Amino acid sequence: MRGEPSFWRRNGLSLVLAAIFVVFLLGQVLTGQAAWNEEIAREGRAPLTLWAYLDSGHFISATFENWESEFLQMGMYVLLTVWLRQLGSAESRPFEPRPFEPRPFEPQPEDIEPGPAPWPVRRGGLWRRLYAHSLTAAFLLLFLGSFALHGYGSWRHHNDERRLQGRAPVELSEHLRSSDFWFESFQNWQSEFLAVLSIVVLSIFLREDKSPESKPVRAPHRQTGA
Template identity: 35%
Template sequence: MRWLRENSLALAFLVMFLLALGGQAVAGLLQFNDRQVAEGAEPASFFQYVASSAFAVDVAENWQSEYLQFFLFIMLTVWLVQKGSPESKESGEEGVESEERQQIGRYAHDRSPAWARAHGVRLWLFSNSLGLVMGGFFVLSWLAQSVAGQAAYNSERLSDLRDPVSWGSYVTSAEFWDRSLQNWQSELLAVLSMVVLSIYLRQRGSPESKPVGASHSATGVEG
């Protein structure tokens, strides 16, 4: 029970993710088969659909926009500030900060991760590991979207008796960028809303909000 309580936030999001993904698969299958029947083709089974490029591209294009959002937020908050937002550092604290404040090198303590006491490449990798992994996930999901999207796009073209396109032609096409940018703009708007609204609005008990009584100008303060 203690393990469940201490990991309840991650577990809750994992369960909601799996339910949403399953729901997307079922709804997507129904929509896909509706088109198949309308075109006089055979409907697909559930496992055929979730293994198809049509399902893969819908999943991957959402994943890459989410990882782009977090990658940009992680990296930009190193150097940029927003007065009054709990999502920002105080003005004048821009940058990677001192070793003492980051508790690395000779300032590491007994419970610090081993690589926080390292030097050179190992310390650099660990110091930037969150941004590197988020950026890596974005690149991989972007590639997955482009490959699955090309396959799905070519399937539609072949059904219309048109020639398939190469991967390079697809990733420079309006089809690809329309799918990508409609997701990117929504994620960037959500981050902008969080950064700005958290200046003036509160959620009691949430670490993503300032304390209810904190001034609007208080920056980098979390409840």
């Protein structure tokens, strides 16, 4: 009997993704600090230390501007795939089966991992109903939090730029109504949905052997779902 996989093997995907995230975030911090210090140095201001930069509107705005678009993309994708289908895409649920076929995504006993169901399922009632939609709810909350921090950071950065130009700062409400703020958001939102559209459509015709995001290599183009 084979033993349980090691910690690294059980969590390899999450650990590698987390490591890549940290590396790229560190790169953003260091290059962002250098870029902002170059800009304020041209106005005769003292450069910011690393800790001061992490509290600056430049860093907060840039970071959460990107995070909000990612959480919006993932939340909308999770929600839209409940109802919508794309023939041939590995990213779509299959269409309704013929009457004699088992319904898709109704797991049979042999398909379920051994062990107790999550506690909200065992509790039942309202807890089960909330848990049944908890993934979308989590992405919605992450999006709203990131959107709020993007707005706050963008406002601070906008006022920092105005001060460098010798202009008076603006109120938060005024900045949130400005075209500059919404341009920052829309330029990221559109790119995220383009990326999702790309994998939905490309997975109809292209394959990556052994990836759960791809259909099997021998699968016909019309096969829907991985």
